[in-house]
Amino acid sequence: MSVSPEGGRADRLLDLALARLKEAGLVRERTTQRTDSTHVLAAVRDLTRLELVTEAVRAALEELAGTAPHLLAGLVDEEWGRRYGRPVRLGKNPTRPKTRTLATGGDAVRLLEHVGEHEADRLSGPRVRALQQIMVQNYYRDGAGRLRWRTAEDGGLPPSAVAVVSPYDPTARYARRGHVTRWKGFVAHLTETCDPDGVNVITDVATTDATSYDAKALPGIHTRLGRRGLLPTEHLVDGGYTSLVHLEQAAREHQVTVTGPLPVNSTRQHRKNDSFGRDVFHIDFDRQQVTCPQGETSAGWHGPYPTSSPTAAPLIVARFTKSQCRPCPVRTRCTTTTDSARTVGFPPRELRDLPGPTRDPPAEVLAVRQRLSGRHQDPRQSQAQNLLSFRV
Numbered sequence: 524m525s526v527s528p529e530g531g532r533a534d535r536l537l538d539l540a541l542a543r544l545k546e547a548g549l550v551r552e553r554t555t556q557r558t559d560s561t562h563v564l565a566a567v568r569d570l571t572r573l574e575l576v577t578e579a580v581r582a583a584l585e586e587l588a589g590t591a592p593h594l595l596a597g598l599v600d601e602e603w604g605r606r607y608g609r610p611v612r613l614g615k616n617p618t619r620p621k622t623r624t625l626a627t628g629g630d631a632v633r634l635l636e637h638v639g640e641h642e643a644d645r646l647s648g649p650r651v652r653a654l655q656q657i658m659v660q661n662y663y664r665d666g667a668g669r670l671r672w673r674t675a676e677d678g679g680l681p682p683s684a685v686a687v688v689s690p691y692d693p694t695a696r697y698a699r700r701g702h703v704t705r706w707k708g709f710v711a712h713l714t715e716t717c718d719p720d721g722v723n724v725i726t727d728v729a730t731t732d733a734t735s736y737d738a739k740a741l742p743g744i745h746t747r748l749g750r751r752g753l754l755p756t757e758h759l760v761d762g763g764y765t766s767l768v769h770l771e772q773a774a775r776e777h778q779v780t781v782t783g784p785l786p787v788n789s790t791r792q793h794r795k796n797d798s799f800g801r802d803v804f805h806i807d808f809d810r811q812q813v814t815c816p817q818g819e820t821s822a823g824w825h826g827p828y829p830t831s832s833p834t835a836a837p838l839i840v841a842r843f844t845k846s847q848c849r850p851c852p853v854r855t856r857c858t859t860t861t862d863s864a865r866t867v868g869f870p871p872r873e874l875r876d877l878p879g880p881t882r883d884p885p886a887e888v889l890a891v892r893q894r895l896s897g898r899h900q901d902p903r904q905s906q907a908q909n910l911l912s913f914r915v
């Protein structure tokens with residue numbers, strides 16, 4: 524999902540600035556541009572699950588106190604004032620956690636049922652809606668109708684892509700990259716010109732969910748660059764943005780060559796150094812035949828078959844026969860099956876022969892990354908924290 528800050532006003536401001544820079548001759552169409560991404564923290568506090576539920580009740584109460592204070596009469600008492608009167612800070616090891624989770628869940632249910640009974644349209648307020656979602660992702664009702672706290676083993680937990688992490692910004696998501704980088708927020712994709720004889724001008728800034736793949740941002744970047752009359756001839760990216768599907772789409776729709784390394788082939792044959800990966804097979808598209816390292820020619824050619832992933836290319840599958848593979852002296856380097864024969868999957872010729880795929884990320888992209896990582900070595904010190912104020 525693309526997140527549009529300030530209702531698209533930032534985009535319009537960038538449009539205006541780029542139009543002026545174009546007039547001044549500082550940026551032009553059909554040059555080389557590069558894109559890389561960095562994480563952006565949501566301007567919200569880092570909350571434990573129990574703190575999140577408690578803060579969600581507090582946020583919903585505050586919203587109702589502003590929009591329909593009469594609804595709170597007879598519901599909010601001194602005890603609720605003590606629990607939800609100020610920002611919650613329970614820490615990772617609160618006292619009596621089970622009692623607290625059930626008491627807070629019970630309060631949330633009471634509040635939502637009360638609002639639903641008296642003024643159901645108030646259930647669509649942003650904070651009240653966030654409370655409903657946060658309740659669903661943290662509690663469930665067992666067979667006897669009792670409220671239960673969800674765990675991975677008991678009731679299950681939602682995936683990060685849909686789990687709300689703050690009632691104050693329901694679009695922020697928890698994400699991790701590698702073993703070190705974990706954050707709650709978004710991903711910013713920065714595109715800039717990188718011709719050696721010109722100035723570097725930022726031509727697009729896109730913000731997406733923290734959990735979404737970089738490759739999903741590419742079509743939107745090209746659409747906006749096309750609208751601004753600033754499409755590049757060559758677009759340099761790292762492996763997070765490349766897939767044959769997106770490379771082909773960029774070439775067909777925008778006449779842009781996307782240059783970057785394709786994701787690593789994860790099949791067993793590619794992981795093991797001495798195994799026969801797809802690349803050691805010779806493919807003859809005209810004859811619809813594949814020749815293996817032992818000189819055998821495939822007996823079947825099927826597809827292309829669509830794949831379930833929107834970023835994966837359709838695959839042609841070539842099959843060898845049992846009579847070819849069973850007696851093969853190097854079969855253990857080729858296939859794990861002891862009885863059947865090797866199959867090889869590969870994309871159609873028009874995708875396979877696309878210009879653009881490289882072995883390593885282009886040096887120009889690595890240069891951007893060094894700049895970004897220099898600025899945000901600790902993700903918790905993202906610029907977003909300077910731009911946006913904490914709400915809790």
Ligand code: SF4
Nearest residue numbers: 815848851854857865
């Ligand atoms: S196992 Fe089959 S496909 Fe693989 S090298 Fe031997 S004959 Fe060729």
